[in-house]
Amino acid sequence: MSDAGDTFDYIVVGGGTAGCIVAARLSEDPTVTVCLVEAGPSDEHEERAGSIRRWAEMLEGEYDRDYRSVEQERGNSFIRQSRLRILGGCSTANTMISWRPLRGDLDEWAAMGVAGWAYETISPYYDRIAAPIAPVDANDQNPYVADAVAAAASALGLPPRATWNDTEFTEGAGFFEIGYDPATNLRSSTSRAYLHGVERANLTIVLEALVDTVILDAWRAVGVRTLVAGEERTLHARREVIISCGAIDSPALLMRSGIGPKPVLDAAGIDVLIELPGVGENLQDHAEGLIVWEARGERSDVCATGWDAGYALRVDEASAVPDISTHIPLHSWAVHAERYGAEIPDNHVSFAPNVAKPRSRGRVWITSSEPDAAPSIDYRAFTDATGRDERMLIEGIRLARRVAEQEPFASHLVREVFPGAHVQSDKELSEVLRATHQTVYHVSCTCRMGADGDPLAVLDSELRVRGASGLRVVDASVLPSLSALNPVGLVMTVAERAVDLIRDAAPAGPTVRHGDVVGIPQ
Numbered sequence: 001m002s003d004a005g006d007t008f009d010y011i012v013v014g015g016g017t018a019g020c021i022v023a024a025r026l027s028e029d030p031t032v033t034v035c036l037v038e039a040g041p042s043d044e045h046e047e048r049a050g051s052i053r054r055w056a057e058m059l060e061g062e063y064d065r066d067y068r069s070v071e072q073e074r075g076n077s078f079i080r081q082s083r084l085r086i087l088g089g090c091s092t093a094n095t096m097i098s099w100r101p102l103r104g105d106l107d108e109w110a111a112m113g114v115a116g117w118a119y120e121t122i123s124p125y126y127d128r129i130a131a132p133i134a135p136v137d138a139n140d141q142n143p144y145v146a147d148a149v150a151a152a153a154s155a156l157g158l159p160p161r162a163t164w165n166d167t168e169f170t171e172g173a174g175f176f177e178i179g180y181d182p183a184t185n186l187r188s189s190t191s192r193a194y195l196h197g198v199e200r201a202n203l204t205i206v207l208e209a210l211v212d213t214v215i216l217d218a219w220r221a222v223g224v225r226t227l228v229a230g231e232e233r234t235l236h237a238r239r240e241v242i243i244s245c246g247a248i249d250s251p252a253l254l255m256r257s258g259i260g261p262k263p264v265l266d267a268a269g270i271d272v273l274i275e276l277p278g279v280g281e282n283l284q285d286h287a288e289g290l291i292v293w294e295a296r297g298e299r300s301d302v303c304a305t306g307w308d309a310g311y312a313l314r315v316d317e318a319s320a321v322p323d324i325s326t327h328i329p330l331h332s333w334a335v336h337a338e339r340y341g342a343e344i345p346d347n348h349v350s351f352a353p354n355v356a357k358p359r360s361r362g363r364v365w366i367t368s369s370e371p372d373a374a375p376s377i378d379y380r381a382f383t384d385a386t387g388r389d390e391r392m393l394i395e396g397i398r399l400a401r402r403v404a405e406q407e408p409f410a411s412h413l414v415r416e417v418f419p420g421a422h423v424q425s426d427k428e429l430s431e432v433l434r435a436t437h438q439t440v441y442h443v444s445c446t447c448r449m450g451a452d453g454d455p456l457a458v459l460d461s462e463l464r465v466r467g468a469s470g471l472r473v474v475d476a477s478v479l480p481s482l483s484a485l486n487p488v489g490l491v492m493t494v495a496e497r498a499v500d501l502i503r504d505a506a507p508a509g510p511t512v513r514h515g516d517v518v519g520i521p522q
């Protein structure tokens with residue numbers, strides 16, 4: 001690539017869930033040039049990235065950053081946080097359970113002083129998402145899971161739902177809507193939906209290029225320094241650099257670039273260019289509890305992803321969004337229970353209740369200026385002052401026990417094996433559930449938007465990094481607070497919205513065209 005070819009109007013760093021959307025949409029305008037820089041390879045010829053039923057096969061494998069946490073004060077210290085380094089990012093290996101942004105979540109952002117993200121403004125952006133989202137097809141609905149859903153609806157008095165995203169709701173039970181094509185089971189990753197087969201002279205995709213730092217010139221982002229096959233390469237941006245590296249790696253990149261909390265940067269030996277104490281703070285995730293039963297009889301393997309259904313409900317009457325969201329998997333994920341000593345029989349089934357609106361706040365930070373060094377993660381799960389998260393974790397299991405007594409689910413069960421029927425008091429339940437909770441891989445909120453004058457806001461309401469110009473963040477890290485339900489629909493919506501914000505800010509008139517790699521290089 002020539003020197004001239006290293007200059008673009010926009011550089012998007014991170015070709016993951018949000019980054020693919022931003023790069024694809026911006027490059028729809030032929031008068032601008034866009035460069036998407038992704039640390040991993042293309043997903044186009046990776047068979048495991050095709051059928052969504054194979055979602056788990058890439059976890060903890062060669063594309064997975066597989067981040068660990070520091071020792072946890074009140075939660076599980078053994079969580080493995082999957083982050084996929086491949087085009088499409090986590091949308092290339094997740095289960096794509098997708099929700100239209102909930103009004104209550106967006107109202108909460110408004111109450112935090114974030115402007116321009118009201119439900120009426122944001123909901124139409126969900127309809128722009130080009131990644132197909134469909135209710136789990138009748139042919140993919142497992143009969144055993146259907147029995148569990150029916151029992152949950154009647155035991156807990158929840159409205160049964162065949163669809164979710166065409167209405168506003170706070171409660172319900174049913175098969176989910178997921179990002180897939182029911183006819184082929186192909187996943188709706190954002191790479192597949194927005195980039196595969198796209199050939200545009202103004203779109204350059206640079207793969208296997210780890211961005212080390214954003215280059216600032218008098219607080220203006222003017223480019224990025226990358227490592228491609230160990231070689232340093234500089235890319236220049238005329239208009240903007242957009243960081244879309246996800247909730248762990250976006251704050252890490254800002255910190256390596258001299259933007260972040262001074263004590264962290266000092267300790268890592270990095271000069272502070274913009275002191276922003278909120279970078280890496282405010283980390284949120286959905287802590288997921290587990291209840292396992294010995295099962296009776298056989299179950300068929302029919303499914304879309306194996307995590308196709310569940311129920312969501314409020315516990316506190318005043319809540320505007322669900323307080324607990326429970327997944328009903330076909331195959332359990334019981335590694336933490338087994339590590340804790342639980343004996344799980346071969347024939348078993350489980351429910352996984354999530355704390356939907358976590359109040360605990362964690363943190364991510366770097367300890368080194370090396371771009372490939374894993375950032376430190378501290379979830380600080382169950383450290384909220386009022387103990388609400390712990391209460392919801394326990395309540396999720398108690399509600400699941402009620403469902404287990406209800407037909408047509410009860411006949412599938414022999415007995416509860418984890419936490420076990422003998423574990424009854426709040427104290428006992430809390431201890432075992434906190435030690436074994438799983439992540440739902442929904443880490444978010446570490447570069448959050450916030451009001452002017454909010455000392456921990458990293459971004460303004462238009463996703464611009466405070467104190468810098470020409471620099472935005474667009475991914476799961478920007479959320480001021482985590483959505484009650486699975487966030488990927490919201491992340492894609494944020495990306496669609498970001499494109500309008502970026503275009504609106506652009507100077508009028510065409511710019512010189514560059515861009516010398518077309519489509520996705522092999």
Ligand SMILES: Cc1cc2nc3c(=O)[nH]c(=O)nc-3n(C[C@H](O)[C@H](O)[C@H](O)COP(=O)(O)OP(=O)(O)OC[C@H]3O[C@@H](n4cnc5c(N)ncnc54)[C@H](O)[C@@H]3O)c2cc1C
Nearest residue numbers: 014016017018039089090094096097211246476486487488
């Ligand atoms: C196993 C799993 C299952 C999940 N299931 C669901 C679900 O069913 N529903 C749901 O709502 N959510 C789900 N999630 C969460 C959801 O996938 C994420 O919230 C979402 O995809 C995050 O998108 P993102 O754009 O923030 O980051 P990502 O999609 O992670 O993208 C970040 C990209 O940046 C790249 N990158 C990072 N650092 C650099 C760098 N320095 N230089 C260049 N590139 C870089 C990465 O390689 C990656 O491609 C799941 C996640 C996982 C892991």
